[in-house]
Amino acid sequence: DAKQFMQKENLLCSICHEIFKEPVLLTCGHSFCNACLQRWWRQKTTLECPMCKRRSLQRDPPQNLALKNLCEAFLLERTERLSTGPESLCSLHAEKLKLFCLDHQQLLCVICLHSERHTCHTIRPVDEAAxxxxxxxxxxxxxxxxxxxxxxxxxxxxxxxxxxxxxxxxxxxxxxxxxxxxxxxxxxxxxxxxxxxxxxxxxxxxxxxxxxxxxxxxxxxxxxxxxxxxxxxxxxxxxxxxxxxxxxxxxxxxxxxxxxxxxxxxx
Structure with a gap:
């Protein structure tokens, strides 16, 4: 069911833990953000899948257009939903924005806090940062x-x-x-x-x-x-x-x- 698959947890990259961006499909069937996968491979000696460790035969795997369309549809629906709701929700995870990243000067939710993008960053509560x-x-x-x-x-x-x-x-x-x-x-x-x-x-x-x-x-x-x-x-x-x-x-x-x-x- 496409609507059930469009649940947020099914559209998260297992590397950055955020909504897929330009997802690519490996021969093993797993998908990742193209930028995340290329960055992962630069740190490895083999072109293996970050999840199942199965080797990929392609340096530039094909784009997962179906997954990309689902992500775009999910983001569009969430944007429309958030536009009529409170402004204090995260645009990525629809969670309350309670934290602030000093490095990126960006409001975060609890899920954003654990993403790879904000690893080792200085995080403060919203009221303290404000x-x-x-x-x-x-x-x-x-x-x-x-x-x-x-x-x-x-x-x-x-x-x-x-x-x-x-x-x-x-x-x-x-x-x-x-x-x-x-x-x-x-x-x-x-x-x-x-x-x-x-x-x-x-x-x-x-x-x-x-x-x-x-x-x-x-x-x-x-x-x-x-x-x-x-x-x-x-x-x-x-x-x-x-x-x-x-x-x-x-x-x-x-x-x-x-x-x-x-x-x-x-x-």
Whole structure:
């Protein structure tokens, strides 16, 4: 019956006393973990069966696939069973974990204690080992805790410095804006004042030029009349010309307004 054969005691290697791992089958019918058998043979002069001492004809015996499948099925079933049960059971033997191997740093049950894997190892009860290792872990944790406090202080300084920089930056921005606002106001007022001066000067100069232009227009009209009258005298018959010459000559010799000519050179 396969289910009866899958009992734990039927799946234990007689060398390591643990569940078979990669079991191989000897010609005598006995099976062992391949690693256990090879290790056993390295200590012997002949390839004999560890149980019946019958010699094996093969250095690498064939794998016992049927037994391997049974072991895997047993381990799977036990894993599923343990996953819903208490966590304090041994995954290999389903016994309570009451011991701790200091060499392997591993929890053990009573059956594990007698396995070849833990021979000559230092074994302690769980509560004793937990107490000792708890103290060791506390000591190991102290530097990290101290460093954590230092990191927290440094981070606090960084955060405060960042806040100070933010406040200082805002103050500086406000000061710069205030200064440029003041400059802008000053420049605007200065601009308006200078523009006002320029506009007043422009208007005054235009007024002066218009007055001079009007005066010059009057002088031009008077001079045009004198030139036209003199030209008419020049075109007259000799008798009429001589009769009008004296008055025409006096009109032609009247002094001209030189101020307009002088001003015209510097416009």
């Amino acid at each position: 107490r000792d290792y708890r103290e060791i872990l506390r000591e190991l944790l102290k530097p990290a805790q101290q460093k954590l406090e230092v990191f927290k202080d440094i981070k606090g300084n960084f955060d405060q410095t960042a806040k100070d920089i933010e406040v200082q930056g805002q103050d500086t921005e406000r000061q710069i804006k205030d200064v440029f606002s003041m400059f802008s106001k000053f420049l605007k007022e200065e601009e308006e004042a200078r523009l006002h001066v320029v506009r007043q000067e422009k208007m005054q100069k235009i007024k002066t030029m218009k007055e001079r232009s009007a005066a010059l227009s009057r002088e031009t009209a008077a001079l045009s009349d004198r030139v036209r009258a003199t030209e008419e005298v020049l075109r007259a018959e000799d008798l009429s010309f001589l009769q009008r010459y004296k008055s025409a000559a006096e009109g032609a010799q009247q002094p001209l307004c030189q101020s307009f000519l002088v001003m015209g050179k510097y416009i």
